[in-house]
Amino acid sequence: MSVLQRHNVHVSGSGSQAMVFAHGFGCDQNMWRFIVPAFADHYRIVLFDHVGAGGSDLSAYDPEKYATLDGYTADVIELCRELGIRDGVFVGHSVSAMIGVLVARRAPELFAELVLIGPSPRYIDDEDYVGGFSEGQIHELLEFLDSNHMGWSQAMAPVIMGNPERPELGEELTNSFCRTDPEIAKRFARATFLSDNRTDLAKVGTRSLILQCSEDVIAPPCVGEYVHRAIPGSEFVLLNATGHCPNLSAPEETIAAMKAFL
Amino acid sequence: MPQDVEDLKDLFENAPCGYISVEPAGRIIKANQTFAAWMGYEGNQLVGRRFQDLLSIAGKIYYETHFAPLLRMQGFFNEVALELLCANGSRLSVLVNAVERRDDAGRVRFIRITIFNASDRRRYEQQLLEARRAAEQASAELRELNLTLEARIEKAVQERMTAEDALRQAQKMEAVGQLTGGIAHDFNNLLAGITGSLELLRRRVAQGRLSELERYIVAAQGASKRAATLTHRLLAFSRRQALDPKPTDMNGLVAGMEDLIRRTMGPAVVVEVVAASGLWTTLVDANQLENALLNLCINARDAMPDGGKLMIETGNRWLDERTARDRDLPPGQYASLCVSDTGTGMPPEVIERAFDPFFTTKPIGKGTGLGLSMIYGFARQSGGQVRIYSELGRGTTMCLYLPRHFGEAEAAEAAEAARGIEAPRAEQGETVLVVDDEPTVRMLVTEVLEELGYRAIEAAAGPEGLRILQSNARIDLLITDVGLPGGMNGRQLAEAGQAVRPGLKVLFITGYAENAVISHGHLEPGMHMLTKPFAMDALASRIKRIITGG
Numbered sequence: 001m002s003v004l005q006r007h008n009v010h011v012s013g014s015g016s017q018a019m020v021f022a023h024g025f026g027c028d029q030n031m032w033r034f035i036v037p038a039f040a041d042h043y044r045i046v047l048f049d050h051v052g053a054g055g056s057d058l059s060a061y062d063p064e065k066y067a068t069l070d071g072y073t074a075d076v077i078e079l080c081r082e083l084g085i086r087d088g089v090f091v092g093h094s095v096s097a098m099i100g101v102l103v104a105r106r107a108p109e110l111f112a113e114l115v116l117i118g119p120s121p122r123y124i125d126d127e128d129y130v131g132g133f134s135e136g137q138i139h140e141l142l143e144f145l146d147s148n149h150m151g152w153s154q155a156m157a158p159v160i161m162g163n164p165e166r167p168e169l170g171e172e173l174t175n176s177f178c179r180t181d182p183e184i185a186k187r188f189a190r191a192t193f194l195s196d197n198r199t200d201l202a203k204v205g206t207r208s209l210i211l212q213c214s215e216d217v218i219a220p221p222c223v224g225e226y227v228h229r230a231i232p233g234s235e236f237v238l239l240n241a242t243g244h245c246p247n248l249s250a251p252e253e254t255i256a257a258m259k260a261f262l
Numbered sequence: 263m264p265q266d267v268e269d270l271k272d273l274f275e276n277a278p279c280g281y282i283s284v285e286p287a288g289r290i291i292k293a294n295q296t297f298a299a300w301m302g303y304e305g306n307q308l309v310g311r312r313f314q315d316l317l318s319i320a321g322k323i324y325y326e327t328h329f330a331p332l333l334r335m336q337g338f339f340n341e342v343a344l345e346l347l348c349a350n351g352s353r354l355s356v357l358v359n360a361v362e363r364r365d366d367a368g369r370v371r372f373i374r375i376t377i378f379n380a381s382d383r384r385r386y387e388q389q390l391l392e393a394r395r396a397a398e399q400a401s402a403e404l405r406e407l408n409l410t411l412e413a414r415i416e417k418a419v420q421e422r423m424t425a426e427d428a429l430r431q432a433q434k435m436e437a438v439g440q441l442t443g444g445i446a447h448d449f450n451n452l453l454a455g456i457t458g459s460l461e462l463l464r465r466r467v468a469q470g471r472l473s474e475l476e477r478y479i480v481a482a483q484g485a486s487k488r489a490a491t492l493t494h495r496l497l498a499f500s501r502r503q504a505l506d507p508k509p510t511d512m513n514g515l516v517a518g519m520e521d522l523i524r525r526t527m528g529p530a531v532v533v534e535v536v537a538a539s540g541l542w543t544t545l546v547d548a549n550q551l552e553n554a555l556l557n558l559c560i561n562a563r564d565a566m567p568d569g570g571k572l573m574i575e576t577g578n579r580w581l582d583e584r585t586a587r588d589r590d591l592p593p594g595q596y597a598s599l600c601v602s603d604t605g606t607g608m609p610p611e612v613i614e615r616a617f618d619p620f621f622t623t624k625p626i627g628k629g630t631g632l633g634l635s636m637i638y639g640f641a642r643q644s645g646g647q648v649r650i651y652s653e654l655g656r657g658t659t660m661c662l663y664l665p666r667h668f669g670e671a672e673a674a675e676a677a678e679a680a681r682g683i684e685a686p687r688a689e690q691g692e693t694v695l696v697v698d699d700e701p702t703v704r705m706l707v708t709e710v711l712e713e714l715g716y717r718a719i720e721a722a723a724g725p726e727g728l729r730i731l732q733s734n735a736r737i738d739l740l741i742t743d744v745g746l747p748g749g750m751n752g753r754q755l756a757e758a759g760q761a762v763r764p765g766l767k768v769l770f771i772t773g774y775a776e777n778a779v780i781s782h783g784h785l786e787p788g789m790h791m792l793t794k795p796f797a798m799d800a801l802a803s804r805i806k807r808i809i810t811g812g
Contacts, residue, residue, distance in 0.1 A: 026327030030335060094327070137319045144320035189323075215287070217314060218326050242287040244326040248334040249286070 003079050008055035011083065012036075013045035018085040020046040020111075022076065024094025024118070025192045026185070027245075028054025031093065034251035038259075043089065048079060050096075052184030061184055069095070069195050073102040080110045087112040089262065093247060094118050094218065095192040101231075102197065104206040114208040115258055118244050119227045120219040122196040129198070132220045138193045145186040201230035208234040209261040211254060215242035235261055280356075280377035286370040288312040288330075297377055302349030313375060318345040318353060329360075333373065337362045343380065355384040449492070455485030490795045506791060507545045507644065509667045512576050512599050513537040519552055523559050523574070530569025531562075538577045542597045545667035546644050551599075554637045558601040558660050561634070565605025565658060573602040579663060589647050595666035596646065602659040608652040616650055637662070692809060693717040693735065697727035697742040697755060698771070703794070707741060707771070710798050714805070724750025731759040737766065738809050744772040756789060767808050771796070 003009075010029065013019070019039055021032040029047040036045055049056040050072055065071035076099060080088070090111040092100035097119030104114055123131045124138050208231050212224030221238060228236035237257045241250030263271070274281060280297025284290050293308040301308065301316065308316075314325045321344040332339045338361040346354040359376040459482035466474050516535060524533050555574070562572050579596045586593035608616065617638040634648075641648045645665045652658040694716050698704045701722075708718040719735065721727035724746045731737060740759055744752040756768040770791045790808055792801065 024327065026324070027331050031331055033335065133319075140318075141320045141323055144318070193323075216326075217322055243330055245331045245334065248331050 003075075003082050006051065006057045006060050007048040007075065007079050008057075009079060009083075010047040011044065012047075013040040013043050015039075015041070015043040017043055017112075018046055018080075018083065018088035019043035020048075020076075020080060020085065020088055020090050022048070022090065022092040022096035022099060023050065023053065024092075024096050025188055027093075030054070031245065031248060032091075035091075035247050035255060035258075038251075038255040046080075046083060046085070046088075050188075051075065052181055052188060058181055058184070061181075063187060066184075066187060066191060068191055069099055069102060069197070072096075072099050072191075073106065076100075076103050077107045077110065080107070085110055089113045089115065091115040091258070092117065092119075094120070094244065095188075095195070098195065098197050098200075101200050101204055104204050104208075105200055108205060111206055113262060114204070114206050115211065115261065116208060116227065117211045117247060117254070118213060118216055118219045118224070119210060120223045121198040121201055121227060121230070123193045123218075124196075126196075129226070130220070130222050132218070132223060133193070141193060142186075142190055145189055198226075198230065201227060202232065204231045204234075209258070210234055210236045211246060211257055212236065212238050213241045213243055213246050214239060216244050218244040237261075279379070280375075282308070282313065282375045282377070283372045284313050284375060285372055288314055288373075291372060300348070300354055300377075300379060301346065316346050318347055321345050329358075333360050333362065343384075346377075355380045357383075449489060452485045452489040452492070456482045456489075459485070486795065494793075506547050506549075506793075508548060509543045510546050510548045510551065511541065511543055512551070512597055512664075513541050515548055515551060516555065516574055516576065516599070519555055520574075523556065523572075526556070526559065527563050527572055531566060532571045534571065534573045536573065536575040538575075540578070541576050542578050542595060542666040543668075544597045544644075544646075544664040546646075546664050547640075550640050550644075551662075551664075554640055554662065555599065555601070557634075557637055558662075561660070562601055562603035562605065562658070565603050565607075570604035570657075573600075575600045575602070578666075581663075589649065589663065591647050591663065596663040597666055598661050598663050600659055600661040602657060604657040607654040607656050607658055608650070609654055613650050613652055617648070691717065691736065692738045693719065694739045694741055694805065695719045695721065695727060695730055695735075695737050697721045697724070697740070697746065697752070699723060699743065699747050703743070703771070706798070707801065710801055711805070714802050716805070723748035724752070724755045727755050728758050731755075731766070732762050737763065739767045739769060739805060741769045741771060741805070744770050760788070769804065769808055771801075 008029070013036075021029065021036065023029055023031050028049045032047060036047070039045060051066065052058060052061045062071070065074075080103075086109055088111050090100045090103065090113070092098075092115070094117070097114075097116035098121060100111070100114050100116060101119070101121075104111055120131065122129065123133050124135050125131050125133065210224050210228045210231075212219070212221050214221065216224075224236065224238070228234050237260075239246050239250060239253050239257065241253055243249050246254045275295035277294060277296055280300060281292075281294040282290050282297055283292040290308050290311050290313060293305055295305060298305040298308060314322050314330075317325055325344065329339050329342050338359070340359045342358045342360075344356055344358050346356055348354055357378040357380045359378075361374050363371045363374055365371050459478040463475060463478045463482070466472070466478070516537060520533070520535055527533055559572060559574070566572075575598075577598045577600070579598050581589065581591060581593050581596055583593045616634050638648050641662055641664070647663045649661045649663070650658065651661070692715075694711050696704055696707050696711070696718055697720075698707070699722050704720050704722070708720060711718040716738075719730055719737075721730055725748050727740070727742065728750065731740070740756060742752040742755055746752055746755065750758075752770055752772070756766075756770070759768070760766045765788060768789045770789065771794055772791065790804065792804055
C-alpha cells in the first residue's frame, strides 16, 4: 500500500503552494471541513489521516513506531515528499501542531509557514512550566483508558472490536466523523499526553502562527503564550473562540487569523 | 400556573433522566431537578458552570478532543459513556446524548444534553466484559490444552512405540535365547558323540584293536551329519542357507518321498497323492523341498491325532496381477505343492502367527516352532510363497508356490553322492588351488586332493590366491571359501581369476552362501558350490566331475 493510501490522502484545490492540514488526537481530516473551502481557490489542499484514525490503514499501525510523536513526524515527512511538497503551509491542530514543529526541524524545506492551532509542547506541569494538567491527572487519564473504552457503551465495544468486518456497528454507536480505533486511541493518548517537545521550539526556523482559544482545557492560553515565546519570530493570536477546536466552533475567526498571517 | 404548564414542568424536572441546556461554549443555562439531585447540587448551583467541568479528567479530555468536535460536525452525539464528578466527590457513570438547537439563521442557540444514569448498566457491562474475558481465557486455555494434547499424545505414542520396540527386542532375545539354548544342548550332545567316538578311536588304535574302529567312525559320522542338518535348518530359518536350486520335477520328488511319508504317517492316516499331469518344472533346491514336504506332512499328521486323510497335490497356477499382488508375488506361472489334512484346523490368530519363528501350538518338546518359518524362509528365498487355508474342525491346506522354470528337470545330484561311488583318481599333474583362511579346512581339502592324486597349492587369503592365479602355475580348479580375509572375498577372487584365466573352473565351499556373494544361488557358468560340512567323498567326486567337465 502506498503512503498516500496508508494515510487516506486527499488532494484538492487549485494553487501551486501546498497547504497540508494535520488533525489532532480524537479526530480525523473531517475536522477541517469548515476551513478548507476558504483556501481551496489559492492552495493545493492536502488532507490526510494519521495511521489509526479515520480512513487510514489500521494494519499499518505499529505500536513501537507510534509510541512517540517521532513516528507520526516521519509519516508526515514521507507523505509530503511523496507529494513533492516544498515551501508549503502546514496547518496542525493540537498534537499535530507539535508534529509540525518536529517536521519543520527535520525537513525545513517542506514548509515555509506553520499554523499551530492549540499547540502544547508539554501537557503536564513541570516546576514553573504550566501545562494545564498535573502528572496525577494524566496518569488518571491513561489508567482510565487502560480499563475503559471511552466514548461508547462498554458492552458494545467488544462487539465492535470483535466485528472488524462490520465497522458500521461502531459507526452507528459513535459517529460518522472522527472514527478512531479505541485501542489505537489509547496509545495515541499516551504518545500525546506524555510528550515533551519544549526544547524543539527554539530550533524552529520556519515562520509560525500560534492560534490560541480563550478557554481551552487541553491547551490553556498560558501554554500558547509559552510556545509563542519559545519559537523565534512567531506570531500569536488569541481567539475569542472557546474550547479546543476553533476550526470547528469558530471557523470564520480561524480563517481570518490564518489569512492575516499568510 | 396552568395545569398543562405545571404538567410539563413536572415532566422536565422529574424525568427519569437528567436534562440540561448549555450555551454553545458549554455553560449550563438550565438543569432539571433529577440531574441536580444526582449531582448533589441545588438546581441553580449548576447554572453558569461548564458541562465539561463536571466530568472526570479522562471524560473532560475526551469530551474536548472527541465529542465536542463530533457535536459540532454532525449536530448531535448519542450514547457517549462518560463519568461525572458529584458534589460529594463520588463518580456517576452516565450515558450522554447531545443535540444542537439552532435558530432560523442556523446559529446554535443552545445545546440540549440528556443524561442517563448508567450505574447499573455499567455494572452489567463490567460483569459482561469479565465473563467475556473469562470465556476468552478459558478458550485460550482450551486451545493451549489442545495444542499440548497433540504433543502429549504424540509423546505417549512415541513412548508406546519405544516400549513395543523394546518388547519386540526382548521377545527376539528370548527367542534367540531359547534357540541358542536348544541348539547348544543339541550340539553338545552331537559333539559328545563325535569327540567321544574320536577319543575311543584313538584308544582302540593305541590298543591295536583295529577291528572295533568301524562302529566309532560310523557313530562320529552320524553325529556330524545330524549337526550338519541342524545348522542347515537354522540357516533355512534365517533365509541364509546356501540353496542349490536345480530345475526340479516336483511330481518325481513327491513320488520319491511317498513311501517315506506313508511310513511316517502311520496306519491311521490315509495318504493320497494327486500329481498333475504336465506339471511345470520349478527351479528349486530339491533337498530343501523334500524337507519342506516332510515337515508339512508331519504337521498334518500332528493335526490328526485320531487319524484322517492326507492329500498331497501338485498343480500349475497362473497368478494374474491381482492374485499375485494378493500373495505378494510377481505375476506369472507357478507350480504348486499342496498338503491337506482333515485335522483340527487353525483359528485365524494362529494362522496369522503360524510362520513366526518359534511359534508353535505343540506341547513343549514336541516342536521347535521353526518348521513353518523354515518352510516360509525357503519358499521366499526360492522366489515363491506359502499360503495357509484352514477351517477349524475341518482341516488345513498348506500350499507352496514355486516359480515355473523353463527347461528340463535334472536328475537329482544328491543320488550320486548317496550312491557312494568310488572317488575317481586324478590324471597326471592335475593341480588344484585351495584358498581358505581356516587351516583345518585347507588341510582336509588338501589331503583329500592328494589322496586322489591331485597336486594342491594352498593360499590363506584372496590376494595371495590371486597372485598364484596370475602366475604361470598350472591350475585346473580353484577351490575357495566365500568369506575370506584380506579385502577380497571368494567371489571377487574367482572373477579376478577368470579374468586372467578364462574358463577357470571354480568350486566355492562355504558355511553359508551370502546372497550378495552368490547372487541368490544362481552361479555363473564354470562356478560351482559345495556347502560345509561336506562328506570327503562328495568333495572328491565333485572335484573330479568339475575338472573333467562333467
